[in-house]
Amino acid sequence: MELGSPGVAPGGVSVSAVLPAGGSGERLGGATPKQFCAVQGRPLVSYAVRAMERISWISDVIVVVSPENTETMKTIIEKYGHKKVTVVKGGITRHRSIFNGLKVFAENEFSSHLLQKPEVVIIHDAVRPFVEEDIVAKVVMAAKEHGAAGAIRPLVSTVIASAADGCLDHSLERARYRASEMPQAFLFDTIYEAYQQCTDYDLDYGTECLHLVLKYCKTNAKLVEGTADLWKVTYKRDLYAADSIIKDNLSQQVCVITNVKETLAQVGFLLPESLKSQIKVEAISQSLSKNDSHLQNIISGQCYNFVCVNDKRCAIQEIQELVDMLEKSNIPLLYPVVLISVHLDISENNSFSIGMEDLTMIKKFARETKKKNILVYGLLIQCKDPLLLQETVNSAAALIMALIKDRNPELIGQLLVA
Amino acid sequence: MELGSPGVAPGGVSVSAVLPAGGSGERLGGATPKQFCAVQGRPLVSYAVRAMERISWISDVIVVVSPENTETMKTIIEKYGHKKVTVVKGGITRHRSIFNGLKVFAENEFSSHLLQKPEVVIIHDAVRPFVEEDIVAKVVMAAKEHGAAGAIRPLVSTVIASAADGCLDHSLERARYRASEMPQAFLFDTIYEAYQQCTDYDLDYGTECLHLVLKYCKTNAKLVEGTADLWKVTYKRDLYAADSIIKDNLSQQVCVITNVKETLAQVGFLLPESLKSQIKVEAISQSLSKNDSHLQNIISGQCYNFVCVNDKRCAIQEIQELVDMLEKSNIPLLYPVVLISVHLDISENNSFSIGMEDLTMIKKFARETKKKNILVYGLLIQCKDPLLLQETVNSAAALIMALIKDRNPELIGQLLVA
Structure with a gap:
């Protein structure tokens, strides 16, 4: 089960998370702040919240948003069924927002009820949707031991310092430096003390929590090498990349339910076989029943x-x-589901044709299910010539893969022909 | 004309370009080096070559590839009709490859004929497909004046230095530093001298040309703020992003050619109108003719x-x-072209149906044109009820936009119904 009861964190510490989500998204070039941009229909912030929330040993997830987005955020929590979230109003800078998020665990004024203060607090970004439990656990463990820890990545470009005249002053030796990424984690008391001690200048112009605990608590954060998927959605191209990665993740497995009469059994067998070379296939050869526990699983x-x-x-x-x-289930709540209705026809009638009534019916049906985030497509496999059967089935498998990988909501209710 | 005769560069200097394309693409995690990965069917390196080649005042484009990829590169040049390219064998590191590229202009041994030495040489990456003439011109101008110049971008993440124990040593103040990007440009004599002077250690472990000219020629490069599209394809997600950006760029304009009888003129008018809200439309209302100069334009x-x-x-x-x-034309050579055949039907016959012969014919045709990189799709607009006409046309426009934006080669030859 993904959403279990709160488990025990690595090292047995209590853990909560703060997600600053107050940014304006200027670099994205759109009107919508990037954390609210939809990827596969769902706002980016919901992916980051979900990534934290599904880790059983994280107790609370504090999302800090600018005051004008509080209602938007509450609607998102409601719509996508997030359970562990408290929404907190942010300040005018990143550091002020994180500080507000931390106060929920320490001061009464910021929340209707004071939340249980965690031993370790994770700070993650609302615009980093792909964080895995493994790296979060590593960072939390390191924070418990060292007081602070953060994920790092190799630099992609050489970093250079410019002089006042706009010319090169010097380049940094790439191997000695790293990009500081998220998640980071801290002993709660350490980061909270750093925020209480730091100056207005820090709060207004700083961005790096690791720097604050070093400066005010003499805590040298442990740096943890992270995976490539920790990157931050910054530009429009990153939204494109996030969309493709999510579609890729959703295209790993297909369930093929076959319910055909004896004479068509061969096609019912060949289709899953052809799909297997491209995707993991769960094949069910029986009539659907609401009590089918295999399908439920x-x-x-x-x-x-x-x-x-x-x-x-x-x-x-x-x-x-x-x-x-x-x-x-809550499956179509979080991601669009692809459902392809395949109709087999092996009649040798050459004048076979598709009637408009059938087309109208499947379109109408698909339009209704789309509201439930289920994308329905039709596919006709016509195999009059037994010699061409394998070829036709392969072409059907290619169409199925294309529909799964694309998840195109505009093409629902269409009837493709293999 | 995009590919004119060599024009005059900004400042009247002679300019050529060197593109190191010898990388192994380890960070991408695939077997194919990233510069040879296909985006919309065409290798990434061809996009970078094209971006340089189409600038009329760039005389030669030197592509430096590792010896085992020389034939692959020559095939690419042949296939995509690149005209200004000389392929040079690279060394074992980036700096050695660039040095080899430069030698083509200065030493006889590396090319069958010595190319004309340019006053300014541009160095660009094979994995940065989206460079615009504007930034190239700016960098070339700055190089002419200062001896060296390079594009820079703001840092996306804070850069930190780690201590020997894997803990944070210090973070850099983000505002003082920049990411060094490409293109860069140099007075040829300056960069060539730097390469001749530099040590084996530089050639083996360095990556930054700006650093070499600073160290060996005391030339402080001018830094030129670049646009967000200069980024380097590094990870798989960057390939996804590049693919989406190219698809976006290809979806800016559609040409609608209408050839229908009087009774259907209304639909012929409504469809381009409906498309206009989403894309730039060039409408042609006449029969196609091979001499149609408007269409040719x-x-x-x-x-x-x-x-x-x-x-x-x-x-x-x-x-x-x-x-x-x-x-x-050479249009389908460089990018897949989408061609949608729309059939209007306003017969009030309820038993309208699509015959299999029609479907088989369009599929067969589409399979043939796909070999020419032209993606053919069918779309049927059925409008029996005049009251629903606008709605049907809008739904047709949505399908057309979906086909254009997706450019899905698997769905060719299908007949969609609006």
């Missing part, structure tokens, strides 16, 4: 792609059952 | 999207003419 195992193979002309009833099951 | 003006609206059941002949015209 697949759904709760975070499968976001379903292919229903059948030989009926219009199998909307069968798909409806699956839609109902998905709706009861 | 649109094609040579780098339009990558075409919509052919007609009332014939199967209009492959009409599309074929457009395909022929496109093939004669």
Whole structure:
């Protein structure tokens, strides 16, 4: 289970997290601050919150937003079912916002109820959606031991110092320096003391918590080498990258549910086989039933792609059952689910044609399920010539993969033909 | 004209470019070095070459590749019609490769014919595909004046120095430092002298040309603030971002060619109107003709999207003419072209249906044109009810936009229905 009861943190410490989300996103060049930009339909901040919240040993997640975005943030928490979050009003700079977030654990004025002060507090960014439990645990452990710790990455470009005349003063030796990334973690008392001691100048112009604890608490943070996915969404291209990475992550597994009569069993077998070379396949050869625990397990195992193979002309009833099951899980809440209804036809009738009524029906159905974040597409596999069967099935698998990888909401309700 | 005869550089200097492309792409995590990774079907290095080559005042573009990739690079030059390129074998490090590239202008041994030594040489990366003429000109001008110049960008993360024990030593004040990016430019004699003077240690462990000219020629490079698109493709996410940016750039303009009978003129008018809210539209209301100079102008003006609206059941002949015209331009050579054949049907016959023969024919046609990098899709607009006409046209426009933005090669030959 992803969302278990609070577990025990590495080292047995109590841990909470503060996510500053007050930035204005100027570098992104849009009107919406980047933490509220939608990726696969969901605001970026929700991904970062989820990344923290799903770690069972993190107790509270404090999201600090600028006052004008408090309601937006509360709506996001409600809509995506976030459970551990407290929203706090930020200050005018990053440091002031983080300080406000920390006060929730120490001073009464900032929250209706004082939250349990954690031994270690994580500071992470609302615009770093891909942080894994592993690196968070490492940083927390290091913070417990050293008082402070932060993830680092190698520098991508050489760093140079410019002189007053706009010319090169000197370049830094790249190997000696690192980019300071997130997450960082601190003994709560240490970081809180640093914020209490620091000057207005620090609060207004500084950005680096590691620097504050070094300056005011003489704590040299432990640096922890992080993975490439810790990067911060800064520019529009980073939003594109985040979108592609999420689509990639959602395209790892497909569940193929086959319900066809004897004569079509071969196709029902060949299609999952053809898909297996490109994606992990869970094949179910039976009629759908609401009590099917195998399917329930697949759904709760975070499968976001379903292919229903059948030989009926219009199998909307069968798909409806699956839609109902998905709706009861929280899967389509967090990510769009792809559902492809595959219709097999091996009639040797050359005048086969697709009627407009069928098309209108699947479109109407798809428009309804889209509101539930389930993207329904139709696919017709026509295999009159047994010699071309394998080729047709391969072409169907290619179309299925394209629909899964793209998750294009504009193409829902269309009927593709393999 | 994009590819004119060599023009005059800013400041009237002669200019050539060296592109080191010898990297192994370890950080990308794939087997293919990143400069050879395909983005929209074309290797990244070809984008960087093109970005230099299309600048009329750049005479020669030297691409330095590791010996095992010489043939790959020559194939790329042939395939994408690059005209100004000389391929040079690289050394085992970045600096040794750049030095080899420079030698082509100064020493006979590295090229069959000695190229004309430029006054200013640009050094750019093969993995920075989006450099604009404007910044190249600025850097060249600054190099002419100061002897050296380089593009810089603000730091995205705080830079920190680590101590020997893996703990924080100190953080740098972010505002004083910059990331050193590309392009850079140098008076040829200055950079060449720096390379001749520098030590083996420099050649083996250094990466920064600005540092070399400072150290060996006492030349303080002028730093030129660059735009966000100068970033270097380093990680897999950067390839995703590059792909999305290119798709975005290709989706700025569509040419709608309408050829329908009087009764359908309204739809022929409404569709471009509906598209105009999302994309720049060039509308042509006439039959296609090979001598159509307006269409020719649109094609040579780098339009990558075409919509052919007609009332014939199967209009492959009409599309074929457009395909022929496109093939004669070099447009589909560099980028995939989207061609959507829209069929209008306003018959009140409820039993309208799509026959398999039509589908098979458009699929077969699309498979052939895909080899020419032209992606053909079908779209049926069915509008029996005049009251729903606007809604249907809007839905057609949304499908057209989805096809243009996605450029999905797997969905070619499919017939979508609005």
